[in-house]
Amino acid sequence: MEGYLSLWDEYGARIMESFWANLQLTFWAFLISLVLGTLLAIMRISPIPSLRAFGTAYVNIFRNTPLTIIMAFGVLVLFGVFKLQISSDFNLNFFQIAIIGLSIYHAAFFCEAIRSGVNTVPLGQAEAARAIGLSFLPAAQLVILPQAFRGAIVPMGNVLIALIKNTTVALAGSVAEISGLMKTMIEFRADQGFLIFLTVALMFVVIVVPIGLLVTWLSKKLAVAR
Amino acid sequence: MKSDHQTQASSDGPIVELRGVNKHYGALHVLNDINLQVTKGEVVVILGPSGSGKSTLCRAINRLETIDDGTITIDGKVLPEEGKALAMLRADVGMVFQSFNLFAHKTILENVTLGPIKVKGMKKAEADKVAMKLLERVGVANQAGKLPAQLSGGQQQRVAIARALAMRPKVMLFDEPTSALDPEMINEVLDTMVGLAKEGMTMLVVTHEMGFARKAADRVIFMADGQIVEQATPDEFFTNPKSARAKDFLGKLITNH
Numbered sequence: 153m154e155g156y157l158s159l160w161d162e163y164g165a166r167i168m169e170s171f172w173a174n175l176q177l178t179f180w181a182f183l184i185s186l187v188l189g190t191l192l193a194i195m196r197i198s199p200i201p202s203l204r205a206f207g208t209a210y211v212n213i214f215r216n217t218p219l220t221i222i223m224a225f226g227v228l229v230l231f232g233v234f235k236l237q238i239s240s241d242f243n244l245n246f247f248q249i250a251i252i253g254l255s256i257y258h259a260a261f262f263c264e265a266i267r268s269g270v271n272t273v274p275l276g277q278a279e280a281a282r283a284i285g286l287s288f289l290p291a292a293q294l295v296i297l298p299q300a301f302r303g304a305i306v307p308m309g310n311v312l313i314a315l316i317k318n319t320t321v322a323l324a325g326s327v328a329e330i331s332g333l334m335k336t337m338i339e340f341r342a343d344q345g346f347l348i349f350l351t352v353a354l355m356f357v358v359i360v361v362p363i364g365l366l367v368t369w370l371s372k373k374l375a376v377a378r
Numbered sequence: 379m380k381s382d383h384q385t386q387a388s389s390d391g392p393i394v395e396l397r398g399v400n401k402h403y404g405a406l407h408v409l410n411d412i413n414l415q416v417t418k419g420e421v422v423v424i425l426g427p428s429g430s431g432k433s434t435l436c437r438a439i440n441r442l443e444t445i446d447d448g449t450i451t452i453d454g455k456v457l458p459e460e461g462k463a464l465a466m467l468r469a470d471v472g473m474v475f476q477s478f479n480l481f482a483h484k485t486i487l488e489n490v491t492l493g494p495i496k497v498k499g500m501k502k503a504e505a506d507k508v509a510m511k512l513l514e515r516v517g518v519a520n521q522a523g524k525l526p527a528q529l530s531g532g533q534q535q536r537v538a539i540a541r542a543l544a545m546r547p548k549v550m551l552f553d554e555p556t557s558a559l560d561p562e563m564i565n566e567v568l569d570t571m572v573g574l575a576k577e578g579m580t581m582l583v584v585t586h587e588m589g590f591a592r593k594a595a596d597r598v599i600f601m602a603d604g605q606i607v608e609q610a611t612p613d614e615f616f617t618n619p620k621s622a623r624a625k626d627f628l629g630k631l632i633t634n635h
Contacts, residue, residue, distance in 0.1 A: 274479075279473075279475065280473075280479035282440075284497060284545055285466060285468045285470075285493060294492065294496060295481055299482060299483050377528070378527055
């Protein structure tokens with residue numbers, strides 16, 4: 153126990169700082185990938201064949217590429233080869249590249265989650281929207297998507313939870329986040345190896361479990377009565 | 379654009395005209411050389427056995443179904459293939475569906491005001507006023523704040539009629555409006571429709587309700603196998619059908635009821 157407490161003395165501030173990085177990655181990647189995923193879903197249900205083809209191609213490419221490879225691509229190719237500089241601050245630059253990588257990857261999953269929500273909306277809703285003179289975009293915005301989101305809360309929650317945990321992959325993108333610190337701590341405090349694992353795992357559990365409960369509650373509360 | 383739209387609203391020509399309309403589902407010829415005119419104020423009822431193409435015909439008129447060839451004109455304008463022009467023309471054609479299709483996430487009032495506000499650019503306060511009047515007219519004003527799922531089928535269908543009327547359509551299409559209703563709710567919807575017919579609304583109604591056809595129709599169209607087999611006044615059609623198909627159809631109705 154003393155050993156574990158001394159671990160906190162030594163690394164406590166860095167543990168919190170690193171985990172804060174994971175939470176920040178989650179927040180920004182969630183916002184960006186949700187917007188991007190929504191746009192992709194609109195493309196995939198649109199009447200314009202070229203947009204549909206683009207949406208389908210995007211989803212198939214990024215859903216099927218391992219996240220680690222997307223992250224490594226960001227750092228080794230975008231930064232390493234093409235010298236991509238979003239921020240002049242070295243660490244902030246990696247952090248932002250990681251956000252882009254996470255967003256691009258999870259947008260594909262959000263798109264598909266939203267599309268599964270679109271499938272819960274009966275065809276008659278779209279027909280009624282068209283029949284009163286709404287064209288595709290207003291019909292999607294006012295009638296289809298509001299119902300689709302409510303029908304997609306559970307699958308979207310699953311994507312969010314996966315995203316939270318996937319922020320640890322930012323390690324591959326040279327971001328100082330919690331799994332990187334975990335590796336360092338285990339290296340220097342091998343005596344506490346098991347508890348280090350458990351600590352980091354529990355930090356994720358503490359974040360993810362309430363989100364899971366919230367998702368279930370929201371999915372019931374916002375369900376569309378038919 | 380809008381004023382142009384209104385000045386062209388000539389009252390002499392037919393409101394709906396179909397010329398040589400054909401549609402196939404694979405090998406099935408669902409609409410076979412359909413020619414039909416509906417003049418202003420006319421109430422046309424389409425009868426026929428299921429699978430005869432009558433619903434497809436009704437849905438083709440605001441292009442919820444595409445057609446293979448022929449032309450459909452609404453108040454002298456050829457139905458556009460897609461885009462803004464099609465949306466604008468659809469706004470002039472009211473549609474009532476068999477399964478109501480009220481927007482499930484919006485209140486009754488919002489269902490009726492959505493089109494006027496978003497399509498016609500009406501102010502919300504004015505749209506609310508118009509909508510409440512229409513809801514009153516169809517007898518569900520006291521349900522305005524509820525969601526569709528909280529209403530009975532008959533009430534939902536009357537809201538659907540109000541929603542279509544809120545767009546001030548030139549013609550109303552009814553696609554089997556009472557087929558999904560419990561028997562005790564059919565009359566409340568039919569009464570609303572009879573009221574509309576009496577006020578001079580141009581209507582095209584696909585239905586199995588012979589009573590409505592007798593009471594409100596100016597003309598009955600009988601369809602079978604994708605073709606218009608017979609057209610007559612309701613009196614003539616029910617008492618003295620000419621084609622063998624119509625005689626057969628009416629004969630089955632009598633034995634069944």
